[in-house]
Amino acid sequence: MEKMSGARSLMVALEKEGVDIAFGLPGGANLPIYDELYKSNIRHILARHEQSAAHMADGFGRVSRRPGVCFATSGPGATNIVTGIATAQADSAPMVAITGQVPLKMIGRDAFQESDIIGISNPIVKYAFQPHSATEIPEVVKKAFYISSTGRPGPVLIDIPKDVQQNEAEIPFPSEVKIRGYHPWVDPDITQIERAIDMLLSAERPIILAGGGVIISGAFAEIQSIAELLLIPVVTTFKGKGSFPENHPLSLGPIGMHGHAEANKMMTEADCVLAAGSRFSDRSVGTFEEFEKRLKIIHMDVDPAEIGKNQTTTVAIVGDVKASLRIMVKMLVQKAIKRHEDYPWVTRMKETKDYYRENLKLHDHPLAAAKVLRKLREVLPHQSIVTTEVGQHQMWASLFFDVIHPGTFFSSTGLGTMGWGFPAAIGAKAAKPGVPVVDIAGEGSFNMTENSLAVSVLDNLPVIVFIMNNFSLGMVAQWQRTFYDRRMMAIDLKNCPDYVKIAQAYGAQGIRAQSLDEIGNAVKTALKSDVATVIDIPIDPQEDVLPFVAPGTPLTDMILPS
Amino acid sequence: MILMWSIISVLVENKPGILFKVTNLFRSRNFNIDSISVGITENPEFSRMTITTLGDEKQVAQIIKQLDKMIDTIEVKRLDEKMSVYRELVLMKIKVSKPSDSMEIMNIAKAFECEVHDVRKTSIMVELTATPDRINAFEDLVRGYGIIDIARTGICALARGGADES
Numbered sequence: 001m002e003k004m005s006g007a008r009s010l011m012v013a014l015e016k017e018g019v020d021i022a023f024g025l026p027g028g029a030n031l032p033i034y035d036e037l038y039k040s041n042i043r044h045i046l047a048r049h050e051q052s053a054a055h056m057a058d059g060f061g062r063v064s065r066r067p068g069v070c071f072a073t074s075g076p077g078a079t080n081i082v083t084g085i086a087t088a089q090a091d092s093a094p095m096v097a098i099t100g101q102v103p104l105k106m107i108g109r110d111a112f113q114e115s116d117i118i119g120i121s122n123p124i125v126k127y128a129f130q131p132h133s134a135t136e137i138p139e140v141v142k143k144a145f146y147i148s149s150t151g152r153p154g155p156v157l158i159d160i161p162k163d164v165q166q167n168e169a170e171i172p173f174p175s176e177v178k179i180r181g182y183h184p185w186v187d188p189d190i191t192q193i194e195r196a197i198d199m200l201l202s203a204e205r206p207i208i209l210a211g212g213g214v215i216i217s218g219a220f221a222e223i224q225s226i227a228e229l230l231l232i233p234v235v236t237t238f239k240g241k242g243s244f245p246e247n248h249p250l251s252l253g254p255i256g257m258h259g260h261a262e263a264n265k266m267m268t269e270a271d272c273v274l275a276a277g278s279r280f281s282d283r284s285v286g287t288f289e290e291f292e293k294r295l296k297i298i299h300m301d302v303d304p305a306e307i308g309k310n311q312t313t314t315v316a317i318v319g320d321v322k323a324s325l326r327i328m329v330k331m332l333v334q335k336a337i338k339r340h341e342d343y344p345w346v347t348r349m350k351e352t353k354d355y356y357r358e359n360l361k362l363h364d365h366p367l368a369a370a371k372v373l374r375k376l377r378e379v380l381p382h383q384s385i386v387t388t389e390v391g392q393h394q395m396w397a398s399l400f401f402d403v404i405h406p407g408t409f410f411s412s413t414g415l416g417t418m419g420w421g422f423p424a425a426i427g428a429k430a431a432k433p434g435v436p437v438v439d440i441a442g443e444g445s446f447n448m449t450e451n452s453l454a455v456s457v458l459d460n461l462p463v464i465v466f467i468m469n470n471f472s473l474g475m476v477a478q479w480q481r482t483f484y485d486r487r488m489m490a491i492d493l494k495n496c497p498d499y500v501k502i503a504q505a506y507g508a509q510g511i512r513a514q515s516l517d518e519i520g521n522a523v524k525t526a527l528k529s530d531v532a533t534v535i536d537i538p539i540d541p542q543e544d545v546l547p548f549v550a551p552g553t554p555l556t557d558m559i560l561p562s
Numbered sequence: 563m564i565l566m567w568s569i570i571s572v573l574v575e576n577k578p579g580i581l582f583k584v585t586n587l588f589r590s591r592n593f594n595i596d597s598i599s600v601g602i603t604e605n606p607e608f609s610r611m612t613i614t615t616l617g618d619e620k621q622v623a624q625i626i627k628q629l630d631k632m633i634d635t636i637e638v639k640r641l642d643e644k645m646s647v648y649r650e651l652v653l654m655k656i657k658v659s660k661p662s663d664s665m666e667i668m669n670i671a672k673a674f675e676c677e678v679h680d681v682r683k684t685s686i687m688v689e690l691t692a693t694p695d696r697i698n699a700f701e702d703l704v705r706g707y708g709i710i711d712i713a714r715t716g717i718c719a720l721a722r723g724g725a726d727e728s
Contacts, residue, residue, distance in 0.1 A: 122583060123590040127633050147633065181575065182633045305627035308620070 001170035006134030006160065007032040009171040010098070011040040013141035016173065019069050021430055023047050023056040027073025028113060030100030032165035034071075045430065045459050048451040050077050052423035054084020055449070058093045059427030062410050063385060065218070067094040067148040067156075068427060074100045075113030078159070079120065083417060085155045086124040090414030091239065092216060094153040096144050103163040104132060117159050126154030134167040142177045151184025152303040153216060186304070188319035193328050196274065196298040196315050201337065203272035203296065205345045206232045209255070212239035212413070213277015213301060213321040220244070220406035222325035223276065229332050231339040232274070233349045235263040237284045239413040240277070242403030252353065253402075255555065256284040258395035261356040261547045264555040266349055272296040277321040279303075280310040281414070282551070290554035300324045360547075361561045365540040366515065369396035369468065372537060375516045376438070376466060377401055379523045383408065384436040385428045389421035389445030392474035395545040397440045419448030425463040426456050436464065436527055443469040443536075444493060453506035456532035464526040465503075465534045470541040471495045478544045482559075503534035512536045563618040567596070569648060569719050570622075572629055573637040576602055576609040580634050584611060587632065593617060593625050597650075597716025608636060612648075612719050641719050648719035651691045654701070657708030658684055667707060674700045685710055 004012075010033060014022070021043045026034040037044050047053035050072040057068030072081045078099040088095045102111040118128050127147045129140045137160070144156040200206045210223050214236075223243060227234050227250045234244045235255045244251050253260035255267045267273075273295050278284070285291045292312045299306070299313040300321050307316040317324050332338075362370045373396055380386075382404040388394040388411040403409040410428065412420040425439040439446075446467055456463055470477075477491040503510030508531050511522040519537060526533035548559040574580045581600060588595050596614040603610050615625065622640070629638045641648070658664050664686065671678055671688045674696070680687035690700055694717060701709070 118579070119582070122586050179633060181636050303631070305624070305631045307627075309624055309627075 001172065003168050003170050005032065005036070005166055005168050006131075006137050006171075007036040007165040009134060009137045009173075010141065010160070010165070011036045011042065013138040013173065014042060014069065015040065017141065017145045018066070021045065021060070022069040022071060023053040023060070023427065024071025025050050025053060025073065025077060026071070027077045027100065029074035029102055029162045030071060030077075030098075030165070032162065033098070033100065033160070045426075045455060045461075047423070048454055049449065050080035051084050051419070052449045052452045052455070054081040054095070054097060055087065055417075055420050055423035056427035056430070056452075056455075057095050057097070058084060058088045058420075059387060059410065059424030060431045061088070061094040061153075061427070062091075062424070063428040064431040065094070065216070067096045067145055069096050069098065072097070072099050073113065074102055074117075075115045077113075078115050078117035082120060082124070085121055085157065087412050087415045087417040087420055088155040089124045089126065091412065092153050092212065093155070094148045095155040096148055096158065097155060098158045098160065100165070101130065101159045101161040104161045105163070107161065117157065121157050124155070125157050128157040128159065130159045130161070131164055132161070134164055134169045135171050137164070138171060138173040139177060142174060143179060146177060147179070147182065184302075186302075186319045188317050188324040188327055190327065192315055192317045193324065193331065196317060197328060197331060197337070199272055199296055199298060199315060200230055200232065200274060205269055205271045205348075206230070207266060207270035207273050208232050208234045209267070209273050209275040209278050210234055210236045210240040210243040211276060211278025212237065214240055214243035215407050217277065217302070217320055217322035218407065219276070219322035219325050222322060222329050224248070225329045226274075226325060226332070229329070229338050231341070231343065231346050233266055233346070235259075235267055237278050237281065237413075238398055238411070241398055242406055242409035245404050245406060246402035247404050250349070252349070254398050257286070257549045257551065258398060258545050258547065259549070259555070260399060261360055261558060261560060262353045264547065264549065264558055265352050265356070268294075268554070268556045269348070270295060272298070274298045274300070276300045276325060277302070279306050285310070286549050286553055286555045363540070363543045363561070365543065367537060367539045369393070369539065369543055370400040371516055372468060372519060372539065373397060373400040373440070375519045376440070376523060379520050380438060381436060384438060385410070385425075385432060387411065387421040387425045387428060387437070387439045389439065389441040390416045390418045391442040391445055392470070392478065392543075392545050393440055393442040393468040395475075396468070399545070401440065418445040422446055422449050422463070422465060423452045425465075426452055426461045429461040429463050433461075438464040438466050441465050441467045442474060443467050443471070443499060444473045446499070447493075450502060453503065453508050453532060453534070457507045462530060462532045464523065465532070466523070467499055467534065467536050468539050469499065469536055470539050470543070472541050474541070475545070477541070481544065482548070499534050499536040503532070508532040508534060510534045510536065512538075514538060565616055565618055568615055568617065568622045569641040569643070569646070569717060570613045570615065570626060570629070571639045571641050571719060571721070572611040572613065572635055573603070573608050574611060575634045575636065576607055577634065580609070581611070583632065583634060584613075584629070587628055588615070588625065591625060591628060593621065597714070599716040599718045601718075612717050614717050639721065641721055646719050646721045648693065648717050649691050650694050650697055650717050651689065651715045652697050653679075653687060653689050653713045654704070655685050655687045655710040656704050657710050658682070658686060659708065663707050667704060670700070670703050676700070
């Protein structure tokens with residue numbers, strides 16, 4: 001065995017895991033790691049804030065479906081990535097975060113830049129390691145990648161004390177690791193799948209609820225086969241948006257607080273739901289009680305702890321969603337089970353869809369959200385990747401931006417982290433450089449991580465930031481208008497800063513687009529650009545996101561545009 | 563929603579920080595731990611935790627799944643009261659105010675098969691290993707004399723041989 005430092009063994013171990021890019025910021029306690037990065041082939045993207053580094057790794061991980069890697073130093077560097085880790089955990093995104101720590105002997109002495117990141121991060125990581133000897137590092141790295149990427153993916157933290165990075169030793173590199181308390185693979189139970197098929201066939205009004213698990217496992221073809229064979233309408237959760245082509249005749253779009261009216265309506269009329277990779281979040285179902293009272297629930301999930309957590313299920317299928325759906329498709333094909341066009345539920349779906357698409361009044365403004373986002377859809381190639389920030393624009397994107405190519409839409413859906421979309425878009429671009437990447441943004445959210453423009457420009461990761469600028473914290477404003485008797489408090493951003501100038505200051509392209517034509521042209525210009533482009537679109541600050549199901553109320557109680 | 567006591571037996575990796583992770587899991591899911599006892603097992607790589615918690619059926623089922631999901635847990639079992647042996651140890655320092663107290667307390671202690679550890683003019687310390695109910699009954703009987711201090715270990719339990727464990 002060759003003698004090497006802990007930091008060197010970290011690089012070798014990362015390279016063995018196929019890591020060729022990492023996002024991060026150096027500092028006192030991870031300098032030995034950065035010294036080895038200097039010598040390694042791993043491309044390092046220098047973020048301007050550790051939170052953004054974590055979001056970049058997150059975006060990279062979601063798109064490439066392998067763990068994104070980020071580095072931060074100890075103390076404030078480590079605490080700065082906490083939001084990024086929590087975001088990845090809430091959305092089951094694969095990530096390996098590597099922090100420096102003060103030397104072993106200094107731990108617990110309140111040393112300079114010491115923070116107990118293992119303790120702080122405990123509830124928001126899938127697992128955390130703190131190797132106490134250089135010889136443990138390769139094994140820890142192997143375990144971290146294994147845990148992060150298998151089963152229900154999630155963030156894993158490796159916190160390495162500085163002396164452990166520096167110490168030299170003969171370091172073993174295990175070719176495989178075993179973790180006795182971790183069993184990510186469960187074979188789906190065939191009899192449960194048979195029961196599920198029987199239930200779907202005997203139901204009069206079956207519906208498919210496709211969640212984020214369909215995207216994570218890449219079960220796009222399987223979901224589509226089942227929907228088409230059994231003629232079952234498909235709704236999605238917000239995280240599952242784009243797991244099924246939204247221009248498909250059986251597609252109804254996302255359900256939930258800001259779900260499509262036709263999706264919420266059909267969901268409330270259904271008698272049996274096949275929920276694939278969904279955790280029944282409160283934002284999706286409205287009230288838990290109302291949902292399970294009415295519906296027979298078939299729940300497929302890779303995480304057994306999700307079964308029965310929020311909903312009582314009739315049939316539970318634990319296992320990888322793609323594997324489970326594939327077995328289901330195979331059974332349907334073998335038994336030649338198909339449903340014929342004439343069943344009334346499909347007619348009902350078409351009527352409902354037509355009714356809402358014709359009669360839902362859209363906001364009356366030349367740059368109403370629906371018009372702006374449909375314009376973007378019109379000019380943006382279907383395989384483009386779209387991320388969003390968090391707020392009104394995000395929910396408008398859910399309502400008015402149809403995802404045609406499955407698995408191209410990503411958002412901070414669980415934690416709802418403002419500032420996520422832009423760095424995540426940069427991470428996505430790093431994962432798929434050949435594809436246009438757009439961050440559908442609000443100015444309030446973009447403002448939080450806009451300094452990543454430096455990264456986008458300098459590291460040649462040109463993305464498009466599509467700002468729907470209503471000069472306010474729009475979603476908060478909407479709640480104040482709706483629930484707080486129009487007492488508008490702390491929402492006015494007063495048209496500051498000027499985002500065109502901000503873009504230019506970073507060496508990016510800034511375009512203000514004030515009509516639908518200008519929006520179309522700006523996006524076309526951006527698609528051809530070698531640098532990041534910020535498109536600033538002034539929209540109406542008074543526009544609300546509708547439909548709107550108030551928190552804690554059932555999906556039947558939609559507030560519709562009047 | 564019917565609340566009930568549950569005894570959960572958890573076999574975990576014997577590594578630093580696991581107790582923190584288990585208790586933090588209960589806290590973050592808004593669950594209360596009534597008692598917890600931890601000790602190493604016949605295999606020094608593992609520790610066994612015995613946790614008692616109050617919750618309804620659904621909550622307990624959920625916390626067991628969350629415990630099972632933890633990478634550091636090897637085995638999680640919910641113990642059936644009838645099909646397991648469970649005991650708690652208590653040390654109790656009881657006040658002796660007048661000479662006759664001493665005799666009376668000793669008699670009660672004898673009836674409960676306590677061990678008497680420390681006898682002074684002003685106090686007696688006894689040890690009792692029993693089911694929590696029996697400990698409570700003992701405590702009720704001696705409360706009148708004045709209890710100076712109590713230390714209880716929390717429940718420690720194992721499924722009986724051949725018991726249908728779940």
